[in-house]
Amino acid sequence: MSAVVSVTGVQKHFRGCDALQGVDLQIPPGVVFALLGENGAGKTTLIRILTGFLHADAGEARVLGMDCVSQSLEIRRQVGYVSDAPALYDWMTPERIGWFTSAFYPAGFQQRYEDLIRQFEVPVGRKIKHLSKGQRAKVSLALAVAHEPELLILDEPxxxxxxxxxxxxxxxxxxxxxxxxxxxxxxHQIDEVERVADWVAIMRSGVIVLAKPLSEIKETTQQVIVSLDDPLVEVPWPRGNVLQHARSGRQLRMVVQGTDAESLAELRGAVGVQHVETRVPSLEDVFVACTRGESPAAEQQSPETDAVVAEAE
Structure with missing residues (x-):
C-alpha cells in the first residue's frame, strides 16, 4: 500500500538554525510510528510541515497522498492531531465543545465523540477550565479521533x-x-514508545539517523563489550554500523548495527583482546547511541550520508 506520510529531501531553516536538513521518511499504513529525538531535534517542525502550518524551504511532503502546501486544509480535515498543550475553549464544557466541533465534520462525529468522553470518564457538565490536565488531554484526544481519521498525529501527548x-x-x-x-x-518517553511502537525513527539535529521496524532494530543491533589487555591497544572494528563507541580503562563499549558472528569471532581473536561480550540493547541504549554517539567514520560522513530512510512495505 502507498505510504501514509511521504517526505523527500525536506529542509527548513530559521534565522541561525537549520531545523531540518534533508529529511527523508516513508510511513506505512496501519502502524504506530514513533518519532524520537531530543528537544530541538526537529520533531515538531516536521509535524508542523506535515499539517501545513509551516512550509518547507526545500523538498516535498505528502500526507494521505496530498501535498502539504497546496492541500494543507484538506489534510487538516482528514487527520487527527493532539499537541502537548492543546488549545481548547476554556469557557465551554466538554459536551458543548463536541457539539461545536461537530459542525466541521460529517454526520456521526458528535455521537462518536460523546461515546469517547463517556469511555474516558470525563465530567461533561464541568467547564474545561476546571478540568485537570489529564481530563483536558482526553477531551483533545476524543476531538481528534471522533471523525475516524486515517492518520492520528500526537506531538508529546x-x-x-x-x-x-x-x-x-x-x-x-x-x-x-x-x-x-x-x-x-x-x-521522548522511550519506555512508553517501546511498549506500543511498530516502527521507530530517531532524529538528531534535523536529520533522520535511523528509521526501521522496532523488531528489526532489536534483531540487528548489539551492545558489544570488549575487555582489553592494555587500555592503549587498538582493535579492529566489527563490520556493520558502529552507532556509538566509548573507552573506559581496559574496556571498550560499542553499539553496533548489522554485524555478524564472523566479525565478532575476528574481534575475539584479535591481539590484545581478553574477552568479548554481546548483549541485546534496549531502545533507550539505541536512542542514546544515535543521539550522542559518534561512529569511527563520523568525521568523514555528512549528516545526509548517515540518514537511514524507512521504506514502506
Whole structure:
C-alpha cells in the first residue's frame, strides 16, 4: 500500500538554525510510528510541515497522498492531531465543545465523540477550565479521533500526565493501529514508545539517523563489550554500523548495527583482546547511541550520508 506520510529531501531553516536538513521518511499504513529525538531535534517542525502550518524551504511532503502546501486544509480535515498543550475553549464544557466541533465534520462525529468522553470518564457538565490536565488531554484526544481519521498525529501527548492517563493514551494508539489506521507519535518517553511502537525513527539535529521496524532494530543491533589487555591497544572494528563507541580503562563499549558472528569471532581473536561480550540493547541504549554517539567514520560522513530512510512495505 502507498505510504501514509511521504517526505523527500525536506529542509527548513530559521534565522541561525537549520531545523531540518534533508529529511527523508516513508510511513506505512496501519502502524504506530514513533518519532524520537531530543528537544530541538526537529520533531515538531516536521509535524508542523506535515499539517501545513509551516512550509518547507526545500523538498516535498505528502500526507494521505496530498501535498502539504497546496492541500494543507484538506489534510487538516482528514487527520487527527493532539499537541502537548492543546488549545481548547476554556469557557465551554466538554459536551458543548463536541457539539461545536461537530459542525466541521460529517454526520456521526458528535455521537462518536460523546461515546469517547463517556469511555474516558470525563465530567461533561464541568467547564474545561476546571478540568485537570489529564481530563483536558482526553477531551483533545476524543476531538481528534471522533471523525475516524486515517492518520492520528500526537506531538508529546502524554507530557506531564499521570501514569493512568498515559496508559489510556497508549492503549488507544494500539487499538487504532489494529483497525488499519496509522498513528504518528512524537515523544521522548522511550519506555512508553517501546511498549506500543511498530516502527521507530530517531532524529538528531534535523536529520533522520535511523528509521526501521522496532523488531528489526532489536534483531540487528548489539551492545558489544570488549575487555582489553592494555587500555592503549587498538582493535579492529566489527563490520556493520558502529552507532556509538566509548573507552573506559581496559574496556571498550560499542553499539553496533548489522554485524555478524564472523566479525565478532575476528574481534575475539584479535591481539590484545581478553574477552568479548554481546548483549541485546534496549531502545533507550539505541536512542542514546544515535543521539550522542559518534561512529569511527563520523568525521568523514555528512549528516545526509548517515540518514537511514524507512521504506514502506
Amino acid at each position: 502524554t507530557s506531564g500526565l499521570d501514569p493512568l492517563v498515559r496508559r489510556q493514551f497508549l492503549e488507544s494508539m494500539v487499538d487504532r493501529a489494529a483497525t488499519g489506521r496509522t498513528v504518528l507519535l512524537s515523544s
